[in-house]
Amino acid sequence: PIGLKASASVRGLQFGTAASIDHLRNNVDGGQFNPYVIKNYHLIEPENDLKPQKLWRGENNYDWVDSDWLLGATPDTVGWAQQNGMQIRGHTLVWATDNTIPHWLLQQESSITPDKAKSLMSDYIHAVVGRYRGKIPSWDVVNEAVDDAQNNGHPFNMRNCFWFRKLGQDFVKYAFMFAHQADPQARLYYNDYNTEDMGSKSNSAFELVKWVRSEGVAIHGVGMQWHIGLWATVNPGDQYYQNAQRLIDNGFDFMVTELDIAIPMNGNHPRDLNDLHKQGLLYRALLKYVLHFSPRCHALITWGFTDRYSWIPAFSDYLNGVALPSDWNYQPKYAYWQMQEELGRI
Numbered sequence: 001p002i003g004l005k006a007s008a009s010v011r012g013l014q015f016g017t018a019a020s021i022d023h024l025r026n027n028v029d030g031g032q033f034n035p036y037v038i039k040n041y042h043l044i045e046p047e048n049d050l051k052p053q054k055l056w057r058g059e060n061n062y063d064w065v066d067s068d069w070l071l072g073a074t075p076d077t078v079g080w081a082q083q084n085g086m087q088i089r090g091h092t093l094v095w096a097t098d099n100t101i102p103h104w105l106l107q108q109e110s111s112i113t114p115d116k117a118k119s120l121m122s123d124y125i126h127a128v129v130g131r132y133r134g135k136i137p138s139w140d141v142v143n144e145a146v147d148d149a150q151n152n153g154h155p156f157n158m159r160n161c162f163w164f165r166k167l168g169q170d171f172v173k174y175a176f177m178f179a180h181q182a183d184p185q186a187r188l189y190y191n192d193y194n195t196e197d198m199g200s201k202s203n204s205a206f207e208l209v210k211w212v213r214s215e216g217v218a219i220h221g222v223g224m225q226w227h228i229g230l231w232a233t234v235n236p237g238d239q240y241y242q243n244a245q246r247l248i249d250n251g252f253d254f255m256v257t258e259l260d261i262a263i264p265m266n267g268n269h270p271r272d273l274n275d276l277h278k279q280g281l282l283y284r285a286l287l288k289y290v291l292h293f294s295p296r297c298h299a300l301i302t303w304g305f306t307d308r309y310s311w312i313p314a315f316s317d318y319l320n321g322v323a324l325p326s327d328w329n330y331q332p333k334y335a336y337w338q339m340q341e342e343l344g345r346i
């Protein structure tokens, strides 16, 4: 195959994958990892390595070891990404769930005033975005701030988390403000899951991003994660298309940021082989949807590429998995070929 990247370029679309810096640094699996990434993708989204849990060790205390390897420690230093012609997408500056907020910060919660919380957030965002200014063209600034529960009492159904308890909904606005100050060129996204259809959660996310912009703060787009299963059907004109269209009509770009399509499994194998076929068709439907909205939809990013490193099995008690376009051994699955074929149609 010529690779998804070359085919996507022809259609003006960027292809991306999540990947761990550790896997890149070690070019794991006998050197298969990096060539696969470089051949198929324009951009890499570090799966866990640019998160606060990883980088933010304490007040004014950062762990830059891995991120500097990828991006370079100073504006003039070239990291692995530039050496290999790969773009990096930033994920994520403020993750609005308590189980992803650094422990040291949660532990001090009772003694942190709202002003202090705001200045800590400012320090962190300026440190990270500023350090890699010009090298990370787009960031997920705030991740998963909307509650799964409907009508939780807040107008945008915001989640109860450390930042919300300290600053209310303003924390979202501040995060975008600080990110824009630290890198005025960067494209700034709000990112969430289960916000792909027309429903209560996507309505809340839509209201939230409109509110941030109405406060005069730079916000450019919405990342829709697309962690789905075979239950989804995506067809022109349906609620998924309507949801993307309303974002565009209101001046927001969007991206598919974390696509994977989980299927029931036994061991490392699909329980029903027919599911691989259904999965392939659904990957293709998602690609069609992305191409329909291109260039206002800039990228299709999958949450990994080989089933070997997908987050799904461990998080589903090994009931689901095989969710990505290539199998455990880096061999393209039906999903890969379906996308390749769709990209080949000019």
Ligand code: G3I
Binding pocket: 047, 048, 100, 143, 193, 225, 258, 311
């Ligand atoms: O690295 C440690 C390892 O040393 C330790 O032995 C092991 C024991 O639990 O944990 C390892 O860290 C895990 C890390 O993934 C790396 O594998 C963390 O516990 C685990 O919580 C972490 O999960 C990640 C999760 O986000 C939470 O940060 C997943 O890999 C990652 O795929 C997932 O990605 C999220 C997106 O950021 C946001 N959207 C949803 C998506 C899926 O949950």
